[in-house]
């Protein structure tokens with residue numbers, strides 16, 4: 500199983516999980532479909548579906564395009580309702596604390612805390628084991644057992660945010676918005692420290708802020724905390740997320 504990161508920021512989010520027989524699950528549709536096509540060698544027929552966390556356009560902007568190409572989309576009703584006149588043929592409304600089958604993937608929707616309704620996902624596949632995907636949330640109320648892979652937001656650090664506010668590059672009202680909607684680095688660390696990481700192969704950090712993060716510093720700090728390989732989801736990276744990677 501391979502994980503491709505197409506985009507992971509407020510400029511657009513998109514990830515592809517591709518199994519060895521070609522079957523693929525898309526996470527988020529905030530990047531143009533052509534980027535997905537490049538990763539999948541232009542074989543859209545292999546896409547089992549696309550799960551979307553919430554209605555913000557950096558996660559959902561290209562939904563109408565994906566639907567037009569017959570890709571099944573699973574998202575909160577709130578996401579579909581945010582697009583006027585959406586063709587609902589390939590839309591499936593999902594709810595928090597429910598599980599869904601998408602091709603050979605199983606997806607469980609977790610409620611998270613953002614400034615609009617938002618979901619995290621626990622995704623399972625025979626080849627991959629269990630993957631946690633959490634983004635655009637100030638915190639995570641649940642701890643998921645027996646994880647093999649973790650993709651989690653590390654949006655900003657208080658320190659870099661305060662620096663940006665004092666230097667005038669960020670307005671101070673941003674602080675209140677971020678506090679209630681995005682994950683601060685220490686929260687990411689705390690979640691990982693209180694999760695059983697025994698079977699976790701790697702941690703992938705998502706949705707780093709352009710102004711209030713430092714990729715290498717964040718990666719190093721989390722790597723130190725978890726003692727596992729840690730990656731930053733830079734566009735273009737590809738990670739082997741097989742259950743047994745070697």
Ligand SMILES: [Zn+2]
Pocket residue numbers: 508509555557558635706
């Ligand atoms: Zn976002």
Ligand SMILES: [Zn+2]
Pocket residue numbers: 553555613635
């Ligand atoms: Zn958002």
